[in-house]
Amino acid sequence: MPTGVAIREVRRQLFDAAERVLRDGGPSALTSRAVTAEAGCAKGVLHRHFTDFDDFLARLVEDRAAGVEARAAELRGAAGTGTVTGNLTAALAELFGTVALAVVGLVAARDELRARLRRRWPTGVPLLAEATASLAAYLTAERDLGRLAAEADVESLAPALIGGGHLLYADRTGPPPTAETVERMVAALVGPALRTPRG
Incomplete structure (x- = not known):
């Protein structure tokens, strides 16, 4: 090998x-x-x-962020299929059902790791920044297809969805939210921008 x-x-x-x-x-x-x-x-x-444990952790975060970016293409490819609400619900469940929340906690807890990651992420939170960009790209594609209103503010909707998802999944020790709970949050945020009644 x-x-x-x-x-x-x-x-x-x-x-x-x-x-x-x-x-x-x-x-x-x-x-x-x-x-x-x-x-x-x-x-x-x-x-x-790896040079030290913080180098290992920085590479771990970068690797997981690359995975989020790779899945962004799949989400964009789902534009025009299924429902907007359903696609977003599934994307949030996949993101927060993985290690994303633990990585956010890890970055918050380790000063040296945070300093290293600032070279790549001068602003924003690793993984969540990539996920926000992914949702914004998907919402833009849906807007271009006419399934979201032309005036839909995707740059505001995407971080609102990430923030709402983060809050729903934040309790790592309890059971995860149900799909219905996540879908209700997504519908509340995206519903006003939908061009189709069932979105």
Whole structure:
């Protein structure tokens, strides 16, 4: 196996392990020892591939942000199909049903990580910034197709949807909101801009 492939595989294994630790235990549970134990490898493996633990965490955040950006194309491709409300509800469930909330907490909790990430994200919150851009692009596509009113303010609707979704999913220890709850929030925000009665 070429070296580049092996390095990518090790990084993927460590990132996936870190996501599981974050999802199960939150930011306070995320240590280099917890990550390598979850990944089933020696602690030194992490330090062979990253300069320090904050470098690892910064790369983890960047990797997960790239995943959000990749899914943005899928969401844009859904424009004109299904319902606007249904597509947005599914997108929010996918975003907040993953590690996004834990990453936001992680960034808030670690000063050094936040400082490193400011090089790429001088403003905004990693993952949520990409998700907001994704929703704005989708809403713009729906507006161009005539399913949203021409005057719909997608630049305001997108962050409002992210903020509403974040609040609904914020309690990591309790059960997630139902699809109906999320859809009701989405409909309340987007409904006035819909050109079709069932949106």
